[in-house]
Amino acid sequence: MKKISLRELGITVCISILLACFGCQKVDYEVIAKGITKEAKTNLTEKLTTSIAAGGTVQAIPFCKQNAVAFTNTLGTKNGVLLRRISDKPRNPLNVVSDEERRIFLEISANQSKEGEYPTKTVTTEDFVTVYIPIPTAGLCLQCHGEPNLDIKKDTLKILQKEYPGDLALGYRVGDLRGLFSVRFPK
Numbered sequence: 198m199k200k201i202s203l204r205e206l207g208i209t210v211c212i213s214i215l216l217a218c219f220g221c222q223k224v225d226y227e228v229i230a231k232g233i234t235k236e237a238k239t240n241l242t243e244k245l246t247t248s249i250a251a252g253g254t255v256q257a258i259p260f261c262k263q264n265a266v267a268f269t270n271t272l273g274t275k276n277g278v279l280l281r282r283i284s285d286k287p288r289n290p291l292n293v294v295s296d297e298e299r300r301i302f303l304e305i306s307a308n309q310s311k312e313g314e315y316p317t318k319t320v321t322t323e324d325f326v327t328v329y330i331p332i333p334t335a336g337l338c339l340q341c342h343g344e345p346n347l348d349i350k351k352d353t354l355k356i357l358q359k360e361y362p363g364d365l366a367l368g369y370r371v372g373d374l375r376g377l378f379s380v381r382f383p384k
């Protein structure tokens with residue numbers, strides 16, 4: 198067997214270290230995005246539950262209207278990303294998907310697993326990396342996003358119609374894809 202010279206060994210070790218370092222430095226955008234949106238979900242759900250407990254859905258709706266977008270924006274800025282909640286059928290028109298986002302929404306929605314999980318998608322362009330994270334509909338959501346008069350009570354529906362005249366975010370069932378978090382990282 199050919200003996201490896203000290204020089205060859207040195208070169209091999211150096212290359213291995215370099216490769217390992219490049220491996221470590223690769224930013225895992227998906228993991229970071231999931232961390233940020235987990236914080237957003239926990240916080241929004243906590244705020245929502247507290248607000249419903251304090252004054253019912255009727256009081257929680259104006260609360261959402263005043264706080265949801267601002268809270269999401271602030272959390273994004275704190276983490277150096279552009280964080281949005283988007284939907285193909287938004288309640289707040291500010292949250293509507295663009296044409297490209299609609300394609301991504303439909304793709305994620307069509308790829309629900311047998312267990313009911315939706316996939317995450319990462320899109321890389323020259324300037325940004327954007328991670329899209331699914332927001333599925335849970336039981337708690339139906340009182341404001343379910344069937345009018347069946348899941349959504351009359352007085353809740355009335356206030357929704359008053360606050361959001363063009364509301365599209367109705368008629369969902371548990372497990373439906375309600376929206377996506379879009380987490381955009383500058384490159």
Ligand code: HEC
Nearest residue numbers: 254257261262265266282284287288289292338341366376
């Ligand atoms: C108390 C009523 C209420 C409940 C319960 C509720 N929502 Fe909403 N939801 C709202 C309101 C009001 C808005 C619009 C907020 C705004 O103006 O930005 C909204 C907006 C959203 C949006 C942003 C897209 C859009 O439609 O504008 C998503 C996504 C969303 N809700 C998901 C959920 C999920 C998931 C749940 C259950 C975990 C849930 N909501 C429960 C009232 C509610």
